[in-house]
Amino acid sequence: MARLERFAEFRVPAHGVDDVLARMRTLGDDWPPRDGVAVFNRVYLSVTEEVARRVRLGAFPDLRTASTLAVRFAERYLAAVDAASDGRRTPACWRPLFQYRRHPGVRPLQFALAGINAHIGHDLALALIDSCRALGCEPADLEDEFDRVGDALVTLEERIREELMPGPDLLQVGDPLTHLAGSWSLERARDGAWASARALWALRELPGVAEEFGERLDGAVGLVGRILLTPLPD
Template sequence: MVAENIDDVVDGLAEIVREAVRTGDRIGYFAALYRQVTVEVRKTIHEDLFDDGPRMDRFDTHFGNRYFEAYDAWRRDRSGPRCWRETFGLLDDADTVIVQHLLLGVNAHINLDLAVAAARTGPGADIHGLRRDFLLINDILARVVLAVQDSVDALSPLLSLLDKVGGRTDEQILDFSIRQSREEAWYNAVLLAGQSEREREATLERLDIRAAVLARLIARPTGIVRPALELIRRTESGDVPTVITHLDRAMERSST
């Protein structure tokens, strides 16, 4: 699928979520999170809170198409960027817990795709004009992540074990990862925006390899995190359609 605007991105993600609910496919976990973020970005555009709403529509469309391209490549012949292959390759792994699936999607989409989308939206020196709107999305993400984290807590009652073994609260797990990754993505976006085509190819190769390594660390952590994740897995919901639906309605519940 190819999106022409942010409405198409929302519709495309909604279709992936619906199909995932129907088939019990864990690909719907991250798609549900991503759909809600995109809906909130669209709302912010309509409320004229960005410096340049039409530019942010283009930005979000580029960003969404990166995900759709990876999704289509995986569905077609298990191809696509390394980091997305690592992410999609774990969809059938029942040992991977809900929060890991979310973090795997966040890792691939932000540590690789976000910089590409930003550089395409603001090539050359134009990238610097995108900075304020880019940062504003952090506030949008924080709202959505808080709501989704509440859903994950309800579905995965022992997730708080990661407080003790990971050194941060369960509410911070997703938010921390996203904010840290977005800062690095901005640096890489500025880099890509000023590079030649050959230089961009080398940078994208480096970013993809790094994100793929991070995906393996998320999927198979070492040390005391591993037994904690095993306990989490045993107690969290294994009903994939129900989990997707619960995640996809997180923002609705938070506004009531």
């Protein structure tokens, strides 16, 4: 699959969950708190910590599979950070967040949602393919672990919105931030990632078609991210 192989340049070596957690904590120390990527990093760090906690508690029947998926997933984000830091081109899904990370008119909740959109809408599908290759299996074999990792993400979505949404009233329909936040759903993005992964796996013997599919997925997720980062008035 030409497109998936090309994305390999953004990958970092595979390590364990503790290694990617340590890397995210280091990144958090290097960026100003208001930086848009730092905002997402804090959110994603809490998600990965929760997944790691569930792994340690035995919440996943197959620990090796769950850990592989969690690590391959995190590597996609860390590789995008490395690419941006080195001045290399990031996937289109991540470009809006890196471009607008210091924009004063973008709120913390928008940064968090834009990062989650890129990571779930695009990276999760490719991480599932990465995991299938590493484990020598097919997407259907990882469905339970995929769902359990996804459940950890969904349970944190409400808390993220509550922590980052300013003001006591989250139901102000006329507020632009409320409108933007309500227009995106992590659960729908996760469902889309599963469908995209299955499609990419089915197309693995058709590299040209897979490449086009991957490009369109990347671009579409990037467009949603750009909309989520629309600067808002104070």
